[in-house]
Amino acid sequence: MSTDTINKEILRGGQFLVKETKCEDIFTLEDLTEEHKMMRDSTKEFVDRELWAHWEKFEHKDYAYTEECMRKAGELGLLSIAVPQAYGGMGMGFVSTMLVCDYISGATGSFSTAFGAHTGIGTMPITLYGTEEQKQKYVPKLASGEWFGAYCLTEPGAGSDANSGKTKAVLSDDGKHYSITGQKMWISNAGFCNLFIVFARIGDDKNITGFIVENNPKNGITLGDEEKKLGIHSSSTRQVFFNETKVPVENMLSERGNGFKIAMNALNIGRIKLAAACLDAQRRIIGEAVNYANERIQFKTPIITFGAIKSKIAEMATACYASESASYRAAKNIEDRISLREAAGNSHQEAELKGVEEYAIECSILKVAVSELVQFVSDEGIQIFGGMGFSADAPMEKAWRDARISRIYEGTNEINRMLSVGMLVKKAMKGHVDLLGPATAVGEELMGIPSFDTPDFSELFAEEKDLVARLKKVFLMVAGSAVQKFGPELEQHQQLMMAASDILIQAYMVESTILRTEKNAKRFGEEAQAAQIAMSKLYLYNATDIVVKKGKEAIVSFAEGDEQRMMLMGLKRFTKYTNNPNVVALRTQIADKVAADNGYTFD
Incomplete structure (x- = not known):
């Protein structure tokens, strides 16, 4: 375990809502080690050679080719990343596991599903719950690709x-x-x-x-x-x-x-890996769309120069950047928690189970957010291609179809929305996350007189981080009042829980995005991160709109009279910009960078 892991404060699952996270304490794709990069590059090489070059085979139901590629992945060691060395695996950390799930997913949903089913729910239950005899008998065969x-x-x-x-x-x-x-x-x-x-x-x-x-x-x-x-x-x-x-x-x-417990813990791991499996798919869709838009001439001009297309490219890139930021933040939190548990004397099995379980809330958040963002990106990809996007001769329509299943498996997004809020409330009742204190403070703030002082927003992201903190207050206001009103019966109010979950999701996603950019701006300079700064601001603008809509939906569903008026005023106060961003300028800046690079290059 590294000194960095020991020295930094690792928040418990769900604590991001009530505790400030410093940008230095999160992990980003820019923090990859040389070992990580080698694993990423070898995975990308395999995908380009064996999968992307033959994407038509996967569309024509060539199951034999899927099996053949799985065996080749086994020969390269890609099926054994997360398997301990004692059972024929590489025994690499959780971030490495996420990287392989990420970059192996870009070419085809068919293969990434086969890969995920085998390495995740097909192998990990034995690795994490099996007896020594079971692990020795089965895991080496599964790790090598001899068995599936x-x-x-x-x-x-x-x-x-x-x-x-x-x-x-x-x-x-x-x-x-x-x-x-x-x-x-x-x-x-x-x-x-x-x-x-x-x-x-x-x-x-x-x-x-x-x-x-x-x-x-x-x-x-x-x-x-x-x-x-x-x-x-x-x-x-x-x-x-x-x-x-x-x-x-x-x-x-x-x-x-114990089967239900095995199933639920397997799903926790599966959810964050599913988020990873939606990342490179986004990058490749963006790359294909930008390449097409650069070459497609209409009205004697490449369509990439049109503002309507720039808007789409910018929103697609921003979705992917946010997806990466949140996914790898959580992955490293899990890896660090596993390391701390192993250092404390836990077995690998227990450390990994508890490490992932600790961040089950974040796993559900990521599963919902990233699966919906990959669907958005693929849909916009079709639109940029126009009629060709609807054709099976181009890769866009298959990307859209492959993306659709991600909102269903590993627990539907509706189930995961309710789980994220339900698990957070249960953690609060167990004393693992202090929601009562912050929620009470928000209630007192609503009753008080708002400050009219002009804050100092001279530092990068000072205003944006202030707004993120207020978005969290919206969740505390809504959830705190709902829990007080409904108590244990809150789970029966599913539409309310889903609205609250959307607020929670946006708070985590946008904070992760801003912290990643802040960290990299400090070490690489703001000029080098200009497009990333623009994406962070654009994502916050979009997230705030969602919080306004879902906050109002939640409030009017259970509050009436003076309580409702007070909460709606609080919603307006907590989601108000001091200086509204020029969203058109942000999108143009992002799109021009992506167009110049002829694809997504922020990873």
């Missing part, structure tokens, strides 16, 4: 309500094996996997149990046909049927009834 894994949780009647599955596991009379019977659906990698992580219920247990099941058709396992899907065409997705499939008792994963 799949994850069997979802059932026809159990999607978001994962613990309601009907698949049964019955212990044999001699106590040597379980017989599993049931139906699983939407199983990624089912067509070529060697091993399933299967969740089933034993007797009338309240919670499901996890099992490691080898894929043997002679053992009561049959597959449905490949699903016909909107996107990710070459990701093998099938139903899996188990008919008295015998599983040795030693293949139970963790303890009886």
